[in-house]
Amino acid sequence: VASADLGTDVLSSLLQALHNAQTEVEQEVKALSQNTAPDIDTWITRAKDLQADILRSRETARQIVAEHEANKNLRAQGEEVGRKVHLLENEVAFEETLAGTLEHVAYANDVLDAAQEHAVVGNVKDSLREIEEADASIAGLEGLKDTRACGLLQTRAAQLRESLCETTTEFWNSFVEVHHEERTIIFTGHGLTAAVEGAVVPVITFELMVTAAKGLEIFDSLMQKMSKDIERTIIKPRxxxxxDGQVAKVVVSKDELSCTQRHGDISYSTLFADLQHIVDFFASHLPAEVGVVLSQSLIPAMSLRLEEHWLEPAVPLNIKEMPAFQDTLARVSQLADHIERHGWRGTKQLRVWVQNAP
Structure with a gap:
């Protein structure tokens, strides 16, 4: 019905209007395209440049990754080379240390050989010096103290030192023979002939044994034993x-001191004369330094027994006994003076007793 109302004229007008509108739109689009064409070209150019930059960035990134991987390989190779160098350095250091240690051990062993050779021919001083040097060398083997080599060196040094101690003690005792049962002490002379042929020291003296005993650190123990032996064998019996009211009789010969015999002379004059003879005997037979050391223990021990058994009982109970007591005091002072003239010590107890006497 609607189409029936549209006539030919109307349709023609509509078609013409549509054609005009289409033409107008096309012209506007064409004009718009012409106006925006430069911008579009710029966008296209920029897009192409951006794409090129992206491609270059990708290539750069690829190269960076490749270089990083190459650097990692180089670093790994460098670390491996460094590890090998470190191992080689450690090996060289170990070999140098081992060589030095072996030389050190060989040196200590050679020094012990020299010490033994000196000991065999009686050269005690040099033997002691070599032992001390060997001890110092062995002590310098740091880090090897628990090893067998170091243990063998220590054992050998200890055995050599022990052997020297035994030899020194044996000679010492042969110089001063103590016979407890016979209450006799004998000095065998001023020297003993070395038993080894070709000995550096053909005659072994007591002074040499003193030097050896000091070097071996047994001098003090030997002196203590000597003091006790004299006290037990001579001082106490006298x-x-x-x-029975008797005392030991002191008999002195050239090299022998004996208290074997007994007699009834218990006078103070004989007592102090005997004590002076005893002091003179040892002072004349012992080296001066040995006598001084001996006096430091022997004289106080003698003074204690003298005070207990003779001086205290001599304290007077009445006026009549005073002259005899004064004579005893004088004898005590004279004994102290006599002891000190030898350069001996230990008389303080005697001096104090005289000063404090009633």
Whole structure:
């Protein structure tokens, strides 16, 4: 019905209007395209440049990754080379240390050989010096103290030192023979002939044994033993009065001191004369330095027994006994003076007793 109302004229007008509108739109689009064409070209150019930059960035990134991988390989190779160098350095250091240690051990062993050779021919001083040097060398083997080599060196040095101690003690005892049962002490002379042929020291003296004993650090123990032996063998028997009222008789010969015999002379004059003879005997037979050391223990021990068994009982109970007591005090002072003239010590107890006497 609607189409029936549209005539030919109307349709023609509509078609013309549509054609005009289409033409107008096309012209506007064409004009718009002409106006925006430069911008589009710029966008296209920029897009192409951006794409090129992206491609270059990708290539750069690829190269960076490749270089990083190459650097990692180089670093790994460098670390491996460094590790090998470190191992080689450690090996060289170990070999140098081992060589030095072996030389050190060989040196210590050679020094012990020299010490033994000196000891065999009686050269005690040089033997002691070599042992001390060997001890110092062995002590310098740091880090090897628990090894067998170091243990063998220490054992050998200890055995050599022990052997020297035994030899020194044996000679010492042969110089001063103590016979407890016979209450006799004998000095065998001023020297003993070395038993080894070709000995550096053909005659072994007591002074040499003193040097050896000091170097071996047994001098003090030997002196203590000597003091106790003299006290037990000579001093005690002379100062003790037995049940029969007798005392040991001091008999002095050239190199022998004996208290074997007994007699009834218990006078103070004989007592102090005997004590002076005892002091003179040892002072004349012992080296001066040995006598001084001996006096430091022997004289106080003798003074203690003298005070207990003779001086205290001599304290007067009445006026009549005073002259005899004064004579005893004088004898005590004279004994102290006599001891000190030898350069001996230990008389303080005697001096104090005289000063404090009633």
């Amino acid at each position: 100062l003790m009065i037995d049940e």
